[in-house]
Amino acid sequence: MKFLTALSLLFLSLIVIIPHTSFAAISQEQREATYRQLEIFSNVLSILQENYLEEIDADKTIEGAISGMLLSLDPHSSYLTAEDFDELQEETRGNFSGIGIELTIRDHILTIISPIAGTPADKAGLMAKDLIIKINGEATKNMPSMEAVKLLRGPKGSDVTISIYRDGWEELREFTIVRDIIPLHSVHGLILEPGFAYIRITTFQEQTTKDLKAILMKLDAESTIKGLVLDLRNNPGGLLDQAISVSDTFLEEGLVVYTRGRIPEQNMTFQAHANNGKNNYPLVILVNEGSASASEIVAGAIQDHKRGVIVGTTTFGKGSVQTILPMPGGAGLRLTTARYYTPDGRSIQATGIVPDVEVPFIPFVKQKKDKQLPLALVREADLKNHILNNVSDNTKASANDRKREEKGEHKGAQDKLRKDNQLRTALNILKSLNLYSKKEAVPTQTDV
Numbered sequence: 439m440k441f442l443t444a445l446s447l448l449f450l451s452l453i454v455i456i457p458h459t460s461f462a463a464i465s466q467e468q469r470e471a472t473y474r475q476l477e478i479f480s481n482v483l484s485i486l487q488e489n490y491l492e493e494i495d496a497d498k499t500i501e502g503a504i505s506g507m508l509l510s511l512d513p514h515s516s517y518l519t520a521e522d523f524d525e526l527q528e529e530t531r532g533n534f535s536g537i538g539i540e541l542t543i544r545d546h547i548l549t550i551i552s553p554i555a556g557t558p559a560d561k562a563g564l565m566a567k568d569l570i571i572k573i574n575g576e577a578t579k580n581m582p583s584m585e586a587v588k589l590l591r592g593p594k595g596s597d598v599t600i601s602i603y604r605d606g607w608e609e610l611r612e613f614t615i616v617r618d619i620i621p622l623h624s625v626h627g628l629i630l631e632p633g634f635a636y637i638r639i640t641t642f643q644e645q646t647t648k649d650l651k652a653i654l655m656k657l658d659a660e661s662t663i664k665g666l667v668l669d670l671r672n673n674p675g676g677l678l679d680q681a682i683s684v685s686d687t688f689l690e691e692g693l694v695v696y697t698r699g700r701i702p703e704q705n706m707t708f709q710a711h712a713n714n715g716k717n718n719y720p721l722v723i724l725v726n727e728g729s730a731s732a733s734e735i736v737a738g739a740i741q742d743h744k745r746g747v748i749v750g751t752t753t754f755g756k757g758s759v760q761t762i763l764p765m766p767g768g769a770g771l772r773l774t775t776a777r778y779y780t781p782d783g784r785s786i787q788a789t790g791i792v793p794d795v796e797v798p799f800i801p802f803v804k805q806k807k808d809k810q811l812p813l814a815l816v817r818e819a820d821l822k823n824h825i826l827n828n829v830s831d832n833t834k835a836s837a838n839d840r841k842r843e844e845k846g847e848h849k850g851a852q853d854k855l856r857k858d859n860q861l862r863t864a865l866n867i868l869k870s871l872n873l874y875s876k877k878e879a880v881p882t883q884t885d886v
Contacts, residue, residue, distance in 0.1 A: 479503070505582045512774050513543035514760050520768030522584050536591045537598065537615045539564060540674030540730065542756070547571070548578045548586055551754050552672035552728025555640040558615045564602065566672065566728035566754070571610055572601035592617050624676075625649040627657055630851045630865055633664035633872075639684070642676025642732040647683040654687075654717065665720040665868040667861065668736075671750060675731025685739040686710045688717055688746070692781060694739045697759050699776030704759065710739075720871035721746030722864040725793060730754035737791045738780030747871070748793040749864045757787035795867065802857035 464472075487494045501517065508515040518526060525534070538557020541548050548570040553560040570578055573589040590598060596617050601610045624646050627637040635657045639646060657663060675681070678695075685694045689710035696707040723746055725737050734753050740746045759776035777785050818824050855862050 502582075505584070508771075508773070509543075509582060512758070514758060514772070515774050516582070516584060516772045518584065518762075518770035518772060522587075523764075523768060523770040525587075526762075526770070534591070535594050535617055535619050537562075537617055538620050539590075540728075541570070541586070546580050548581070551674050551730045551756070554620060554674065555638065555672055557620055558618050560672075562613050562615050564613065565604065566726065567605065569603045570600050571603050574599055575601075594619055623649070625653055627653040628851055628854075629657055629661050630667065630855060630861075632661045634667070634865060634868055635661075635663045635665070636667045636669065636851070636854075636861070638669040639673055639733075641673060642678075642680040642684070644677065644680070646676070646680045647687065650684060650687060663719055665722070665872045666717075667722050667724060667864045667868060668746075669724045669861070670729045670733040670737060671724050671726040671860075672728035673730070673733040674728065674754075675733055675756065678732060678735070681732035681735040682708045685736050687713070688721055688740065689713070689743055690715075690718075692743055695735045695778050695780065697776045697778045699759065701775075704761075704776040720868055720875055722868050722871070723748050724860055724864055725750040725753050725791060726799065726860075727751055727754055727790075729791075730756040734786050734791050735778065735780075738784065738786060741791065741794065742781040742784070747795060747867055748791060749795045749797055749867065750793050750860055751796060751798055752792050753786070753790035755786055755788045755790035757785055757789075795863065797860050797863045800859045802859075 483494075483496065483499065486499065487496065501519070504517045508517055537559045538554040539559040540551040540554065542551055543549065550564060550566055550568040550570065552566045553564045570586075572578060573586065576589065578586060590600075592598060594617055597614050598617065599612055599614045601612050603610050624641045624643045625637060625639055627635060630636045635654075637650065637653060637657075639650065654663070654666075682694050690712050692710055694708045694710050696705075698705055721740065723737050723740055725733065725748060729737065729750075730753065734756065737748050737753065741748050757777055757779075758774050759778055760772050761775040763771040763773065765771055777787055779785050780791075855865065
């Protein structure tokens with residue numbers, strides 16, 4: 439069976455499509471009890487059709503009943519109409535029009551897992567754990583998930599107004615956001631300092647691992663990589679096979695992730711493969727409360743194998759698997775059927791990945807240019823008429839570094855580091871790991 443996940447506007451699910459016969463058999467007593475309840479349902483529907491104020495659309499009413507039944511189980515189970523199913527497949531390919539947020543339902547309220555980097559929602563300032571109370575003035579409490587998705591989506595260039603509550607706010611705030619096509623490219627990278635690379639994965643899509651390897655090669659050609667910061671902050675997840683292959687890029691062997699469900703068919707394991715020492719440099723992974731699902735699989739695998747250091751804040755905690763069962767007429771049933779576990783057997787459901795080094799994000803505040811430097815921060819280079827350093831050619835930056843300097847890439851990296859305290863911490867840890875690995879690699883003298 440093939441696992442895949444869908445980058446949905448509402449939530450991210452680990453999904454497997456299996457036939458109906460894979461589910462555990464139910465007893466005759468359970469079947470009879472179900473038939474009795476179905477008879478009650480049929481009677482209620484008949485009473486509605488005969489006595490309700492207006493004429494009842496039976497198909498729409500039954501769909502609503504099914505949606506309500508699934509919503510009563512957990513936030514991720516849902517009924518997909520034929521249209522919804524088509525959209526799900528489209529999203530898996532990473533191409534849809536919306537505002538770029540990943541959502542779940544908590545306490546019957548739409549809750550943002552994270553905004554996707556670079557999307558309209560991200561630019562508007564939406565954040566993980568924000569509560570969406572209204573969409574275009576319509577209350578979202580107890581709203582079926584797919585109905586919320588349809589309200590939030592729309593043609594590129596159209597706008598949607600959402601009312602947000604954030605912890606610490608005294609009242610709701612409205613955001614009017616213009617919809618756009620969510621970008622397909624999920625991997626971006628640059629050199630922070632000579633030898634130290636930075637790569638951000640915004641979602642796990644079909645080409646993510648391929649793009650990751652291409653960018654690693656490009657950055658290594660520019661400045662031989664001695665350490666890597668892999669940024670998974672506000673990454674809501676995506677395709678499971680991509681999470682596994684990204685993890686496999688940095689692991690030599692061992693378990694990446696496994697699933698456990700009610701029936702044997704849901705119990706699956708995924709292993710890493712030997713890379714012959716490739717990409718075996720020090721690794722730091724950045725995570726936060728917006729890192730979910732596939733992101734947590736990568737962080738959990740790297741953490742359990744002690745392959746790298748996890749830095750940031752505790753992740754979202756999306757650790758369940760959803761199964762899609764095709765239904766007649768092109769519809770589908772999304773049903774929670776299993777949990778996934780890290781190599782050490784940890785379920786992250788509702789707990790998340792706790793970082794090795796916890797570093798809360800501190801928003802950058804721009805300082806006034808004319809602000810006087812404290813005496814303790816004054817250095818030799820700040821003194822008037824200081825003697826210049828006559829650096830010889832062989833100690834200057836490499837040719838590639840000079841080219842990057844001319845293009846302004848150094849400036850971009852420095853600006854990113856200046857504004858991001860978590861990234862600065864990750865780089866400092868990376869440098870320490872690099873120095874330590876060098877020390878370990880020094881051969882000791884043996885008497886013979």
